[in-house]
Amino acid sequence: MDSLDHGIIDLLRQNARAGYGDIGEVIGLSASAVKRRVDRLVADRVIRGFTIQVDPAVDGLATEAYVELFCRGTVAPDELRRILSGVPEVVDAGTVTGSADAIVHMRSRDIPSLELALEKVRIAPNVDHTRSAIVLSRLIHRQHD
Structure with a gap:
């Protein structure tokens, strides 16, 4: 290139x-x-596709939160992926350094549906607790995929 x-x-x-x-x-x-x-x-698969970006609010996903995930003991990334893959409100997640084991980006219709999604994550056997921050306004968004 x-x-x-x-x-x-x-x-x-x-x-x-x-x-x-x-x-x-x-x-x-x-x-x-x-x-x-x-x-x-x-x-050459450098460009893997052409797409559009739609405002998530159009799809009814206006409530957004970032969630720190804290696990009991050591949990492999594959196990975290398995846990989080079962929660459709999870739109992005990654393991991180620091006190949390992972950061999870969630989108839902409203606060009650966000609370239900958080409960799905919290009841997983390896999850100790979560700490959530609900997004009030988006300041910057850059798409790098």
């Missing part, structure tokens, strides 16, 4: 619907050259 490929990817991250001609104007290539490069990036 060269700087032109990186430029194409950056522009597609901003707008996956950008036209090849529009991209070419910005990075200094013809539309056909941009198309060839995008086709190669797709074939």
Whole structure:
């Protein structure tokens, strides 16, 4: 990959619907050259798909929380993945350094449904307790996937 490929990817991250001609104007290539490069990036699996981002509130998931998860003893990441995979309100999670074992990002319809989802996590045998912070307003969101 060269700087032109990186430029194409950056522009597609901003707008996956950008036209090849529009991209070419910005990075200094013809539309056909941009198309060839995008086709190669797709074939090489550098670009794995084109998608849209929809406001979660449209899907009825306006309530958002970040949850610290604390476990009893040592729990393998695969076990945490198994526990959290069974809770559809979990949209992202990762093991972390510090006192918590994991940070979990949850989305739900409302506070009562968030509380039910948290209870599903809390009753798992290896979970000791959780500490939650409900998001009041989103300040910055960058998509890097």
